[in-house]
Amino acid sequence: METFIVVVIMFGLLISFHEFGHLILAKRAGILCREYAIGFGPKLFSIKKKETVYTLRLLPIGGFVRMAGEDPELIEIKPGHRVGLIFNSHDLVSKIIINHTEKYPEAKMITVDDADIEKDLVIRGYEQEDGEKFTYYLDRKADYVVDEQAYQIAPIDRQFGSKSILDRFLTIFAGPFMNFILAIIIFIVLYSIQGIPTDKPVLGKLVQGDPASTAGLHQGDRVLKINDQSIDTWKDVMTYVSDHPKESLIFTIKRDNQTKQMNVVTKERKGNKGAKEGYIGVYQPTEKSFLDTITYSFKQTFFFIKQELLAIKMLITGTIGLNQLSGPVGIYNMTGQVVKHGFLMVLSWAALLSINLGIVNLLPLPALDGGRLLFIIVEALRGKPVDPKRESLVHFIGFAFLMLLMIVVTWNDIQKIFL
Incomplete structure (x- = not known):
């Protein structure tokens, strides 16, 4: 139940920001926005403010902004009516x-x-x-x-299609862009609470019961040497410990202006590439600075955007297969694992999902924001819009393809969990 509540709140936040981006830029361009909806299916709640009805719907699997001119008008007045x-x-x-x-x-x-x-x-x-x-x-x-x-x-000048190419492009792009903004905001909150990582050779938070805490090391101890190796950075600490699994190491530390030596016996685990590595149960040290927190939050967002793009490149080139992708079931399962590690891990996970949502929506695939942007770019290059019927057909085919892909990915998720 806890995982379900976290998923609903988290995706509600991600979707709200995404659709809010569309809404704000559409209104700025003078487009009539009939509805701003979080979720699909039957309405649970609605309130109208000025021209727009704000609704909360039953199924928390997406959202939309209904802009005039994107779909045929719901009502047509014909002669004889x-x-x-x-x-x-x-x-x-x-x-x-x-x-x-x-x-x-x-x-x-x-x-x-x-x-x-x-x-x-x-x-x-x-x-x-x-x-x-x-x-x-x-x-x-x-x-x-x-x-x-x-x-x-909806007079013609209030409809989406009547607006300039730039206004339409910005209105569509604003959704994914707001997901990147949300990631930055979440990272700022996260690092304001826990501090930003530093490369100083100082011990961060210790895991109780692991070698470091058992040996008597404390958070804030400055590491001067490990055995006879001088230590200048946190990276030096991690590298030396990692290279010596299941070994007895002499830590020379400075605590309260006093130099002490501690004997620490490392444990062994599998690293990212499957090789054995040592560990002692210590987190990287952190420090708090408002300006550095903002700077680091931007850097982290750009770093994970690059990682997402790299993963997409690897998927296209076949370096990784479809079985590496995760859909709703996989994300739900991973969220359950994250929840066990506390609020800060949930924040980090939410930021990553927001970046993922932004990147995926910018892919030039029909039915996604990126596909719509592609048609706007084609219009700009051709000097005239693509036939709406053809565009609708492409989006329909693209949507069917995405649904098929979702079924495949969901089946992979189920196999990973139960088989």
Whole structure:
């Protein structure tokens, strides 16, 4: 249960920042954003502020910002439709009642002859059969009312496709970019609490029961020598200990201005490449500095971005296979392991996942932000947009491919856990 709660909160945060990036840049460009949603499926909570409905949905597996013009309009007014019109104080149509018109006795009923809801913002129609045709002008923020739910109309200049290439590019790019910003923020919180790593030859936190604590070493001890080897950096400590598994080492340390010698018997474990290495159960020392914390947080974010890109390169070149990828099941399982190591490890893990989400979304694959950016770049190079039908088809095929990939990755995750 603890893992589930952490996953929900963590992914809620990652998705919220991602979609918030889209929302802010869309609004800055003047795009009508109908909904900002966290999750998919049935609504659990919703609140409308100005033009946008903010919703929390049942399934915490994603989110979206519904921008006008990205999809066909939900409502189409055709000739012959019987609708009700409600006017504002400027005699402009403020509401178009599509159905259940009997609930709006104040509405003027007309039979539509033609309507232009995007450009000219007019509805022409008849109040009576064989009567005179009237023209009614719409307020730019008029609402459709369907099943007593209001949906704001979207004039053409408020739609995504009407905006400049730069505005559209920035609106899409802002989602992944906000994931990188979130990673930096999380790292700042993390290193503000635990401090930033330093290469000084000083012992950090000790693991109780491991050789260092058993031998009587303390956090803050400065290592001068190990056996006869002079020690100048933390790297020197780790290198010497690693090269001497299951050996008795004499640590010469400085504590409270006094020099002491301690006998430490190293333990043995497998290293990253499978080779045996020694360890004594000591963390790298840290120190706290506000400016250094910010600088180090940026460096860590850029470092892990490079690592993600390197992993993608290795996947493309076949250096690593699909069986090395993790999907929702694998991430859930790994999160459970991270939770056991405490809050700080959860913070670090959340930062890595945020970077991963940003990088993956920037891949030039259909149905992802990177695929949409690719079409915008192609439009800029061609001087005209790609046929929307063709673009939709490519995104549909890409989405199907991603779903297939997700099934394969999920099956691999299940095999790793249970088989």
